[in-house]
Amino acid sequence: MADRSAGPTSPSCDVGTVGIACLGLLLSAGCTCGSEERTAAGGTIADDRGSGHAGTWTGTAPSCAGLPATCGPSGDEDCCKSLLVPGGTFARSYDGVDYLDRSYPATVSDFYLDRYEITVGRFRAFVDAGMGTQASPPGDGAGAHPKIPGSGWSSAWNTRLPPDTAALRSALKCFVHQSWTDTAGSNENKPINCLDWYTAFAFCAWDGGRLVTEAEWNYAASGGSEHRYYPWSKPATSTTIDDSHAVYCGGTCSLQDVGSRSPRGDGKWGQADLGGNAWEWTLDWDPVQYPMPCHDCAAVTAGSYRAFRSGSNDDLAPTLRSATRHVYYPEHRGNIGARCAR
Numbered sequence: 001m002a003d004r005s006a007g008p009t010s011p012s013c014d015v016g017t018v019g020i021a022c023l024g025l026l027l028s029a030g031c032t033c034g035s036e037e038r039t040a041a042g043g044t045i046a047d048d049r050g051s052g053h054a055g056t057w058t059g060t061a062p063s064c065a066g067l068p069a070t071c072g073p074s075g076d077e078d079c080c081k082s083l084l085v086p087g088g089t090f091a092r093s094y095d096g097v098d099y100l101d102r103s104y105p106a107t108v109s110d111f112y113l114d115r116y117e118i119t120v121g122r123f124r125a126f127v128d129a130g131m132g133t134q135a136s137p138p139g140d141g142a143g144a145h146p147k148i149p150g151s152g153w154s155s156a157w158n159t160r161l162p163p164d165t166a167a168l169r170s171a172l173k174c175f176v177h178q179s180w181t182d183t184a185g186s187n188e189n190k191p192i193n194c195l196d197w198y199t200a201f202a203f204c205a206w207d208g209g210r211l212v213t214e215a216e217w218n219y220a221a222s223g224g225s226e227h228r229y230y231p232w233s234k235p236a237t238s239t240t241i242d243d244s245h246a247v248y249c250g251g252t253c254s255l256q257d258v259g260s261r262s263p264r265g266d267g268k269w270g271q272a273d274l275g276g277n278a279w280e281w282t283l284d285w286d287p288v289q290y291p292m293p294c295h296d297c298a299a300v301t302a303g304s305y306r307a308f309r310s311g312s313n314d315d316l317a318p319t320l321r322s323a324t325r326h327v328y329y330p331e332h333r334g335n336i337g338a339r340c341a342r
Contacts, residue, residue, distance in 0.1 A: 116258040
């Protein structure tokens with residue numbers, strides 16, 4: 001994997017393969033905001049600012065239809081819970097400690113980001129529905145960011161998906177530490193790994209969401225303009241990390257149930273495992289430099305690599321920093337999963 005942890009102009013190195021609150025979309029459609037408004041996806045926005053979260057998307061994601069609420073530290077939360085990330089401006093890949101280049105500011109609008117990484121149980125619903133294959137690909141334009149032209153699915157990618165469900169199941173067994181099992185078992189609340197970029201995109205599009213942009217992911221992990229060193233850092237420049245914050249090789253090298261380090265390891269807006277457990281694909285191609293100017297931007301012009309974030313259970317502490325970015329071929333399957341934006 002190419003490591004771009006110091007930003008877009010840093011050298012790369014091979015580190016191995018294991019290892020819409022009312023969005024502009026609603027406003028432009030003439031909607032009004034209140035404590036609860038219908039979204040374009042057919043869900044609702046529940047304003048629960050008093051609970052410590054800015055808002056929770058209360059639509060029904062297909063991957064959780066009929067799925068028990070078994071996620072989180074107490075095993076009683078909806079695995080598809082999605083939390084509002086209020087928009088703002090920040091400096092990409094800047095943390096005020098190790099990375100001090102503020103040359104790449106970005107502004108993102110409000111968006112919802114799933115509290116949890118995609119779990120094995122949620123992905124099982126996708127597989128059982130016969131999705132994620134050349135026989136059942138996303139439709140052209142599916143999974144697009146509402147403010148980024150050209151960010152939806154392209155039928156040219158259909159051949160990148162496995163030909164059928166049997167082939168998809170096989171592809172999910174990409175290495176000895178895969179989380180997928182052909183029958184439901186003890187891994188259902190662990191993050192799904194062995195996802196290539198195309199399969200991750202197809203899942204989020206089917207699930208009523210989309211892949212998060214790299215700027216959105218970085219913004220959420222950084223606590224926006226706080227520029228947190230780690231997603232949980234308080235104060236923002238705190239470099240404190242231990243096994244109570246993240247699933248990584250400083251404590252355990254095995255994948256754990258999503259949210260197992262919550263709330264101690266949560267980001268500013270309640271997302272769990274933004275550092276550790278599984279890497280997470282983002283929408284972007286890896287650009288020569290970050291897109292500039294950036295207001296709800298993403299690199300959607302074809303390149304060689306796609307960007308992913310988070311660090312994994314197989315990584316050491318420096319890789320879990322909010323500023324760290326990696327890129328690799330979109331066909332790559334390894335200890336990589338995703339979480340969906342809405």
